[in-house]
Amino acid sequence: MEGAPLGWGRQEVDGWRKGPWTSQEDKLLVEHVRQHGEGRWNSVSKLTGLKRSGKSCRLRWxxxxxxxxxxxxxxxxxxxxxxxxxxxxxxxxxxxxxxLPGRTDNEIKNYWRTHFKKGKPSKNIERARARFLKQRQEMQSQQQQLLQLAGQVAKDHENQDGGGARTGTTADDEDRGSAVVDDACVAPTVAAAEAAGGHHHDEDLIMHDAMDFMCPMSCALLLHGAVHQGGGTGSCCGSTASDEYGSGEEDGATWGSLWNLDGVVVDDAAAGACCTPW
DNA sequence: AATGTAGTCAACCGCAGGCAT
DNA sequence: CATGCCTGCGGTTGACTACAT
Incomplete structure (x- = not known):
């Protein structure tokens, strides 16, 4: 960090204050957002007199x-x-x-780094991942087949109806998709399983949950359920995940890239596609 | 009780993409 | 179309805290 040999301190750089925020600064920023809404962060300093960069304001908020x-x-x-x-x-x-409603990317990033980044994944986790990928590929090919089938059925239907009623492949698909999401949310979480006293292999847990969480929205929905289930006293995931990964001195990049499935299906559209398998 | 170490969190930086001019 | 500004994202750093020795 430039010019900060003694930590964040309370120094100014180019007229911008840096380091920890004071409650007074927080108040100013909150008031500003309340009045003007989010965005236009660069104007915060002008409007409030806050000596913070737009970037810093946004981050703080x-x-x-x-x-x-x-x-x-x-x-x-x-x-x-x-x-x-x-x-x-x-x-x-x-x-x-x-x-994850209410959680920030920074929080998650920090959490991941402290809990998972340290070592290589265990064999179990690696196997689970491999199986996860395989099953997903199978699911996708199945999905394609089903879509083709559905298209054929729709065509037949149209021929029979004379094209009157809309057979709806898009909207209906969306509906079906959300139904699937709901179903996924009903599936027990790792914590729930653990809380129930069950003991599973890590890989099975991950496989099971991973298939349930193909869609981000399902996670959001599931969370609601999870929260209602209460704090999740078990150390289930905590111990399985973090303990399993060990504490090798391997750099986390390897670990991170190992889990990065960019080569398979990563973009949101594709991820969304798995929400509408049937 | 003092010291060392690991974990956690907040904040910074650089980069990239989007958008207005 | 090119340029500059703004915003958002991911990576990194450093202070603080909790725990172990």
Whole structure:
């Protein structure tokens, strides 16, 4: 960091204050957002007199001051979701964060780094991942076949109806998709299973949950359920995930890239596609 | 009780993409 | 179309805290 040999301190650089925010600054920023809404961060300093850059203001708001932020530790349910979504999207923290209401990308990123980045994944986890990929590929090919089939059926239908009634392949598909999402949300989470006293192999847990969490929205929905289930006392995911990964001195990049499935299906559209398998 | 170490969190930086001019 | 500004994202750093020795 430039010019900060003694930490954040309370110094100014180019007229901008840096380092920890004071409650007074927080107040100013909150008041500003309340009046003008989010965005236009660069104008904050002009309008409020705050000696903070737009970037700094935005970060402070997004990561700390936003009223909808969830405080407290990441729950086992959330951890489970993070693990699975990271398997899907890699280090796309903001994308993952969207599936975890009240959590910020920064929070998730920090959590991942402290809990999972340290070592290589265990054999179990690697096997689970491999199976996960395989099953997903199978699902996708099945999905394609079904879509083709559905198209054929729709055509036949049209021929029979004379084209009167809309057979709806798009809207109906969406409906079906959301139904699937709901179903996925009903599926037990790792924590729930653990809380019930069950003991599973890590890979099975991950496989099971991962298949349930193919769609980010499902995670958001599931979270609601998870929260209602109460704090999740078990150390289930916490211990499985973090302990399993060991504490080797391998650099986390390897670990991170290992879980990054960019080569398979990563983009949101594709991920969304798995929400409408049938 | 003092010290060392690991974990957690907040904040910074650089980069990239989107958008207005 | 090119340029510049703004915003958002991911990576990194450093302070603080909790725990272990």
């Amino acid at each position: 997004v990561n700390y001051l936003r009223p909808d932020l969830k405080r407290g530790k990441i729950t086992p349910q959330e951890e489970s979701i993070i693990v699975q979504l990271h398997a899907l999207w890699g280090n796309r923290w903001s994308t993952i964060a969207r599936s």
